[in-house]
Amino acid sequence: MDNIEYTFTPAEIEQIQAHVAKYPDRRSAVMPALWIAQEKFGWLSLDAIKLVAATIDIPYAHVYGVASFYTMYFKKKVPKHLIEICTCFSCLEVGGPEMMKYLKEYIEADENGVSADGKIWVREAECLGACDTAPMCQITNRRYLHNLTEEKIRDMVEKLRNDKEIPYERIPLNDQSILD
């Protein structure tokens, strides 16, 4: 049982109502509203899901159904930073699994993929749509890191450990060097 007060600020409610207003059916606002809740609370407890349902004014069961379907919504308390390494198709062929193994060793992950310092967790991902820059990973549902190497992994982990920003990588479409 945590001591968090599950409420939205007036600004957050306004943000959610703006999403509701965009759609003919208010249930369509569930995903962005869940996202706002997860950003705020770090994960989606049953209380957070109930809060979303009450704020949109739709049945709790519907919100729960959406939250439980998608892996990007965290249904248990998780470390702050998530690294998802793609081990699908293209990434599998060019070192995705090896990058995963190296990352787990580097952060001394336990059997759940959580680092020894509790700040990072890792898991495998299915294709994330960046096959041309395989092997790659996604960081906490947002930015991608492309053409992974052990050095890049170490750099990423150290930045996350110190809560430093990881810049977006821009790989020009005509940059042939990535194909060398």
Ligand code: FES
């Ligand atoms: S196979 Fe890894 S991004 Fe597509």
